[in-house]
Amino acid sequence: MKITLDADKCCAAGQCVLIAPEVFDQRDEDGVVVLLDAEPAADQHAAVREAAAICPAAVIEVHE
């Protein structure tokens, strides 16, 4: 799995961090998403898919 972000679209909702805190974080100053791990291990895949689906700004793209 490989993750790409369209971070310009991020509205700083932070939902991705709630769902997959090992893969996503937010920038201190404006809350924009930060990718901690672009190729997460298998045990993270379900959470990452959920985060991508739930992100209210369609920021996260998952390539399987």
Next chain:
Amino acid sequence: MSARPIAVVGASAAGLAAAEALRRSGWHGPLTLIGDEDQLPYDRPPLSKQLLHGTWEPDRLLLRTRDQLDPLGLDLRLGTRATGLDAATRTLTLDGGVGVPPLEQGRERGRLECAGVIVATGVAARTLPGADGLAGVHTLRTLDDALALRAGLADPARRLVIVGNGVLGCEAAAVARELGHDVTLVGRDPVPMAGAVGTEVGELLAEEHRARGVRLVTGAVDGFTVAEDGAPARVGGVRLADGSLLPADVVLLAIGSTPAVDWLADPALDTSDGLRCDAYCAAAPGIYAAGDVARWDHPVHGRPVRFEHRMNATEQGMAAARNLLAELAAEGAHDPGDTPPERRPFAPVPYFWSDQYALKIQAYGLTAGADRVETTLLDRDERRTVALYGRGDSAVGVLAAGIPPRQIRALRAVVATPVPWDEARERVAAATAAS
């Protein structure tokens, strides 16, 4: 396995989330997504922000590209309106549009017999008598609306009157000021956004809008006048009930919305203020609802709620999809594979945000309808504030403005379930101590 499709009505945030969740959760049968707009599913929050501002073009708003939709194997019917639903037989009536099936055996044109239906038709912008057919008067709900308003503001220094000082009106006012227009914001309530966030936070926002040059006016709209020099059917001003006149080149009506339930005439369905659902988002057996249109029994808050928030559209679309599949599995109409799913009550922590100028407002839980609000002002000039909202002895909502979003995440836990008021106050104070 049923040959009947699951149909999702409404091809926007909630409908798309439902369709994707149906596939992820193992629905391999036919899946029909019906939307009356011509566009592929797109996102609405940027309409009053980046799109109106001109920093984004429409293609930036697409929630998924064609390539991303393809793997879903959707029977996608855009430009198609659902005009009726017979809940007992789960049969939809469809009106025109691309891809309405031709006459087939056992299938009448424009009728779709479904295994299950998810209603995600959202809300429609309210308008005012006399506004129809008057050029220069806009609403802001769809991409077409937003493009028309943007075109109306293409010339510099237009006089824009925004009727309605809720979230949408405030966001549009901020963008229009940034673009250099002359902006008047009219509301029946003197305090902007008071209904959503209470008076104290509303007053802080009022200060920000005034500081940026927005004229705030209190009053009820009585009607419109037409432009004197231009074409006869072009707006020239907004008349208030007290007789005053606000001259305008462009008018935006941002006076709230009505749930899109007019097409649901089946008496088996309760459509007063949205489609009424139980805690599982079910309106009737096999019929679910999600997003702005759905009014459901929130299990934690113990009363029916309906949210017009972007986050809820996605979360509820996903929940409705899973619960529908669980029901179909129990009916034997869907083979769930190894693990038969169970229906789960939908109990989200509501979340919304709004962007005005550089100010970001974020809220968790219920902020509207609170009977007590405590606002902690951290910095008046920077408009930094935290507010706690309660009903009875419990805290049910929390809002932050001008605070780093990362820090606000800690506030979510405070209102994830109603907490005793004093305990919530302490936790909010601890979470914002560093601000």
